[in-house]
Amino acid sequence: xxxxxxxxxxxxxxxxxxxxxxxxxxxxxxxxxxxxxxxxxxxxxxxxxxxxxxxxxxxxxxxxxxxxxxxxxxxxxxxxxxxxxxxxxxxxxxxxxxxxxxxxxxxxxxxxxxxxxxxxxxxxxxxxxxxxxxxxxxxxxxxxxxxxxxxxxxxxxxxxxxxxxxxxxxxxxxxxxxx
Amino acid sequence: xxxxxxxxxxxxxxxxxxxxxxxxxxxxxxxxxxxxxxxxxxxxxxxxxxxxxxxxxxxxxxxxxxxxxxxxxxxxxxxxxxxxxxxxxxxxxxxxxxxxxxxxxxxxxxxxxxxxxxxxxxxxxxxxxxxxxxxxxxxxxxxxxxxxxxxxxxxxxxxxxxxxxxxxxxxxxxxxx
Numbered sequence: 272x273x274x275x276x277x278x279x280x281x282x283x284x285x286x287x288x289x290x291x292x293x294x295x296x297x298x299x300x301x302x303x304x305x306x307x308x309x310x311x312x313x314x315x316x317x318x319x320x321x322x323x324x325x326x327x328x329x330x331x332x333x334x335x336x337x338x339x340x341x342x343x344x345x346x347x348x349x350x351x352x353x354x355x356x357x358x359x360x361x362x363x364x365x366x367x368x369x370x371x372x373x374x375x376x377x378x379x380x381x382x383x384x385x386x387x388x389x390x391x392x393x394x395x396x397x398x399x400x401x402x403x404x405x406x407x408x409x410x411x412x413x414x415x416x417x418x419x420x421x422x423x424x425x426x427x428x429x430x431x432x433x434x435x436x437x438x439x440x441x442x443x444x445x446x447x448x449x450x
Numbered sequence: 451x452x453x454x455x456x457x458x459x460x461x462x463x464x465x466x467x468x469x470x471x472x473x474x475x476x477x478x479x480x481x482x483x484x485x486x487x488x489x490x491x492x493x494x495x496x497x498x499x500x501x502x503x504x505x506x507x508x509x510x511x512x513x514x515x516x517x518x519x520x521x522x523x524x525x526x527x528x529x530x531x532x533x534x535x536x537x538x539x540x541x542x543x544x545x546x547x548x549x550x551x552x553x554x555x556x557x558x559x560x561x562x563x564x565x566x567x568x569x570x571x572x573x574x575x576x577x578x579x580x581x582x583x584x585x586x587x588x589x590x591x592x593x594x595x596x597x598x599x600x601x602x603x604x605x606x607x608x609x610x611x612x613x614x615x616x617x618x619x620x621x622x623x624x625x626x627x
Contacts, residue, residue, distance in 0.1 A: 298626050300482030300624040301624070302501035302503070302538075302622045303502050304495075304503045304504070304505055304536070304622070305619045306574075306619070307616070308507035308510055310511065310607060311511040311515065311613050313512050313515065315513035376609040377613045
C-alpha cells in the first residue's frame with residue numbers, strides 16, 4: 272500500500288473518533304467502602320458540684336474530691352456550701368449537697384439503681400448519703416428508681432465529740448446500674 | 451518521512467482542537483481509577499490502595515470502652531459520633547502514551563458518594579456532607595487528578611438506638627469534568 276494511503280488509513284480513524292462521536296460519554300472511576308461497627312450499650316456516672324453545695328474538685332468527672340479543710344464543732348470556719356449542725360454533747364455533723372449525673376446509651380432503660388460503699392472501714396464516724404448510712408461492709412442502695420439525668424444528693428459526716436482531733440478521710444464508691 | 455511527520459502532526463492537532471473533545475473524556479483514550487487508602491492519622495482500611503476498602507470499627511460504646519487507633523469519639527447529650535479520616539486518589543490513565551491526560555480533558559473531576567442501603571436512624575457523613583441512599587452527594591466538584599485527598603468519615607449514633615451491628619456500604623464515583 273502506498274505510504275500516503277497508509278497514512279490516511281491511520282489518520283482517518285482518529286478523525287472519525289474525534290468528530291463523529293460528538294459529545295463523548297464521561298469517563299468515571301468508582302470505589303466502595305464497607306463500614307461496620309458493633310454498638311454496645313453503656314452507662315455513664317459523673318459527680319458534679321451542686322449549685323448550693325461545696326465546690327468539688329474535678330467536678331463533672333467520675334473521680335471527685337470534697338475537701339472540707341479544717342473544721343471544728345464550735346467556732347472556726349464553715350466552707351461555702353457546707354452546713355454544720357451541732358448535737359451537743361454527743362456529736363456534730365457537716366453536710367453538703369452534690370449532683371450525680373447518670374446517662375444511658377443504646378439500651379432500653381427507664382430508671383437506674385445507684386449504690387454507695389465506703390472504701391475503708393470507719394467505726395468511729397457516720398457516713399451517709401441522704402438518709403442512707405454508707406459503710407464498707409456492703410454497697411447501700413441510694414435509689415432503685417433513679418431518673419436519668421442530673422439529680423441532687425446530700426453527703427453528711429457525723430463526728431462524735433469523743434473523737435480525737437485529726438484527719439478524717441475516706442473514699443465513697445458509687446455504682447449506677449441500668450434497670 | 452516528511453509526509454509521515456505531516457500526517458502525524460495533523461492527527462495530533464485534530465485531537466487537540468476537536469470541539470467534541472473539550473470538557474469530556476474520550477473513553478477509548480482515557481480511563482479513571484478511584485482508590486481508597488488509609489490516612490496517616492486515621493484507622494487502617496482493609497483493602498487500602500484499592501477500589502474496594504473496608505472500615506471496621508469493631509465494638510464501640512458511647513461511654514467508656516475501647517477506641518480503635520485513628521478513630522475519634524465525641525459524645526453529645528442525645529447521640530455520639532465516631533469518625534476517622536481516609537484518603538481518596540483519582541488517577542487518569544491515557545491509553546495513548548504520547549499524550550498526557552490533561553491535553554484531552556479538564557484537569558479536575560467530581561466526586562460523589564452514596565449509601566448502598568437506606569438508614570433512617572444513623573447519620574453518615576463524609577467531609578461534612580450527609581449521605582443517603584436515594585441520591586449521590588457531591589463531595590467535591592474540582593478534585594485534582596493524582597492528588598491524595600483526605601476526607602473524614604463520621605457516623606452519628608443516637609442514644610435511643612438499640613445495641614447491635616451497624617453496617618453499610620458507601621459507593622464513591624469520580625467523574626471527569
